[in-house]
Amino acid sequence: MSSSRTWSNASAPCRIELRRSRALAGAFALLGGLAALSVSLSDMPSWLAWPAGIVSVLHGARLARREWVRVPIGLTFARNAEATVDGTPVHAVRVRWRGVVAFVEWRDARGRAQRRVLTPDALSPASRRELRLAWSDATTARDDAAVAP
Secondary structure, eight states: OOOOOOOOOOOOOEEEEEOOOHHHHHHHHHHHHHHHHHHHHSSSOHHHHHHHHHHHHHHHHHHHHHHHTOOOEEEEEOTTSOEEETTEEEEEEEEEEETTEEEEEEEOTTOOEEEEEEOTTTSOHHHHHHHHHHHHHHHHHHSOOSSOO
16 A cells, blocks of 8 residues: 555635725725815816816715625636636636735626625635635646747
8 A cells, every 4th residue: 555645736716705995995095085185286276176076076085985885706716727707707817916906807607797806804814825826826727838839
């Protein structure tokens, strides 16, 4: 009887829950208020500055509310570069990183573009590392051969 183990090259799929970001919702609200403040302190005529300030506050509040009420979804990357969102296959998945912030984009079954911004408060460090590793594995699996046939 052999004591060596059989090792598998297949890795388990990466499952990550994409939650809402409180920091992003707060940033939207803060930016709307700061935009109103900057318009009011500018040399713009007051009959134009007040409506512009109100519009910027309302737009910032709308963006903040949209982020605040987002429903958490489950994203799964398989080893063969297939991705699903809540069990539904999606296409054209793309993950971009800007420091500690991840931007996940995909197209659903209808072809509509969907996006999520993952800030440090929406994704734990372990999930962030798992996403970074799974996405790098998925992108290298999709690359074409570098050697001519």
